[in-house]
Amino acid sequence: MNKLYVVGIGPGAYEQMTIRAVNALQESDVIIGYTVYVDLVKEHFKGKEFMTTPMKKEVERCKIALEEAQKGKVVSMICSGDAGVYGMAGLILELKEAYEDVSVSIIPGVTAASAGAAVLGAPLIHDFAVISLSDLLTPWEKIERRLLAAAKADFAVCLYNPSSRKRHDYLEKACELMLNYKEEQTVCGIVSNIGREGEEMKIMTLKELKETKVDMFTTVFIGNSMTKEVSGSMVTPRGYRFDKETD
Amino acid sequence: MNKLYVVGIGPGAYEQMTIRAVNALQESDVIIGYTVYVDLVKEHFKGKEFMTTPMKKEVERCKIALEEAQKGKVVSMICSGDAGVYGMAGLILELKEAYEDVSVSIIPGVTAASAGAAVLGAPLIHDFAVISLSDLLTPWEKIERRLLAAAKADFAVCLYNPSSRKRHDYLEKACELMLNYKEEQTVCGIVSNIGREGEEMKIMTLKELKETKVDMFTTVFIGNSMTKEVSGSMVTPRGYRFDKETD
Structure with missing residues (x-):
């Protein structure tokens, strides 16, 4: 066997x-x-x-x-x-x-990207990047490069391991970096204890996310430029057709 | 109800x-x-x-x-x-x-990224980007920008909708773009009919992928710079620690 x-x-x-x-x-x-x-x-x-x-x-x-x-x-x-x-x-x-x-x-x-997205609504309907903020096995410079690249190319982003006792300010740093290319008003969401007792979600702006403390059981979602809040859900549209049609 | x-x-x-x-x-x-x-x-x-x-x-x-x-x-x-x-x-x-x-x-x-990855081995163990090559609802320039950004920041990449009757050369174009930043020898993999009758997988280099025709039931995986083939599986290491240790 x-x-x-x-x-x-x-x-x-x-x-x-x-x-x-x-x-x-x-x-x-x-x-x-x-x-x-x-x-x-x-x-x-x-x-x-x-x-x-x-x-x-x-x-x-x-x-x-x-x-x-x-x-x-x-x-x-x-x-x-x-x-x-x-x-x-x-x-x-x-x-x-x-x-x-x-x-x-x-x-x-x-995975938490899918499970957390379902709690928030539909933030990852379109192209997205998944990035871990843990620098235990990855140099921080590499993480930084990926955060900047994802923000610049207007990906929706899902962050794993956004925090730990030693890395309490990493989420703040990550938001700061993404604010180089994403608007302060970008729709973001956090979900903790996904699918377990104590599951909680919150939708906020990228500016607010930067000032938010999360724990290691939290998954973080940052929208793309089209992501919006629809009746309490975080929703990224499937594409840019409506955009193009009104151009 | x-x-x-x-x-x-x-x-x-x-x-x-x-x-x-x-x-x-x-x-x-x-x-x-x-x-x-x-x-x-x-x-x-x-x-x-x-x-x-x-x-x-x-x-x-x-x-x-x-x-x-x-x-x-x-x-x-x-x-x-x-x-x-x-x-x-x-x-x-x-x-x-x-x-x-x-x-x-x-x-x-x-999702196909997870299911296809499991067939190939473990290509998405670390940070990755998911990009659809369908330009039905997204301008091709935006897709291009994302492919370049993901390649430049050394993400592993998973491509959805890599082909259709009208878009038979899009995968070739995508590989061409990523070759600006990824090596020709980058380990890649394709999986078709994931979890269904006729499931098939193949591991190849990025150079070979560029010359490969796939259909709309195929999901494509492009490794990061650390991805390797291990006994017939496509494996991305969890991080860069070993790298750093030998520096």
């Missing part, structure tokens, strides 16, 4: 998992993940062996998953959102080379 | 729907969508009323959905992938203003 599934479980609630993800977990002997996510799924998969490792121990966690699969167990490594967006899919595929007998399947899930 | 769900059904196969999406469709009296997507779900939701409209009739389709909900039926408007990524969520929210009694819920799904 030696099967390892890398499973995106979606934003949190069991209902946001795909049927394919549920099937993979049901088929598994062992479910491995970051403590918080294992706790989210535990009650729905009784009788499984659960293994957890704390945050920032990703390489270790992936190796444990591969070793358990090597032993002949069916293993699911779970990630929040999509396993392929800031998730473990890449690391597993890189490390897998040392575990010849293990076959890996990546099972995609609903 | 007057409930309208806008539901992302994922890339195609029933198993790629979320439980929440399945529940919404089960609760619905009417399921509305583009013919191809209605055909994909039909057999799993027996006894429902199905309504289809052809492609490019999106405004009409949304109005029908809102009118059916207005009548008191529970309605699901289905979109492939995620309802919020080039989907109907935005248009429904814009048109809804004229239908006061209808309450709209957006149910996110697995």
Whole structure:
């Protein structure tokens, strides 16, 4: 067998998992993940062996998953959102080379960009860029370059990891940079605890976003030049036809 | 009730729907969508009323959905992938203003960027841009600007609508533009019929991609400068730490 599934479980609630993800977990002997996510799924998969490792121990966690699969167990490594967006899919595929007998399947899930957008309305209907503000593994200059490029080319932008204890002013810095090309009145939105208890959303301008403190469970959306607020929802139009028609 | 769900059904196969999406469709009296997507779900939701409209009739389709909900039926408007990524969520929210009694819920799904990435490996593990090559509603100059900006800032890029009968050379043009900033050897991948019969993937260089013809059921992935091929998978590393460590 030696099967390892890398499973995106979606934003949190069991209902946001795909049927394919549920099937993979049901088929598994062992479910491995970051403590918080294992706790989210535990009650729905009784009788499984659960293994957890704390945050920032990703390489270790992936190796444990591969070793358990090597032993002949069916293993699911779970990630929040999509396993392929800031998730473990890449690391597993890189490390897998040392575990010849293990076959890996990546099972995609609903990432925070999609899940958060649905709470706010439809901010990512058109071209968008996804950028993480975490500089743990990426030089800040590279992040800065991407923020500026996305703003200049009028992308809607979704920010992951907008804040942490050490990086409390990164969102402010990111907004400051984007204000070089985006208007102060650009429609923005934040969503925290997407699909979990305590889910909250707020729509505001880019100027207001710059002055807003968010935590690490928040996903941030910055509109493009056409994004608007429609009856309490953040909506980016599908295209620019109406624009062109009135030119 | 007057409930309208806008539901992302994922890339195609029933198993790629979320439980929440399945529940919404089960609760619905009417399921509305583009013919191809209605055909994909039909057999799993027996006894429902199905309504289809052809492609490019999106405004009409949304109005029908809102009118059916207005009548008191529970309605699901289905979109492939995620309802919020080039989907109907935005248009429904814009048109809804004229239908006061209808309450709209957006149910996110697995978009082609996530689903296609999982087939190829893990090309979107780090910051990425999603760009549609369709110039039906967007001026080509704007698309061009986004392609250049994304390439220059070293984003991994996912292209939707890379081709159509009228736009057979757009992917070539897009690659040509990105070659201004990305190396010819940049690792790229294409996936067609994601999660459906006839699913196919191929990994190639950006130079080869430029010379490749794809159809409208194909999603295209262009790596960043760190993306590599690992045992037949397209993998973008999570960050640049290893890079920095060897500097």
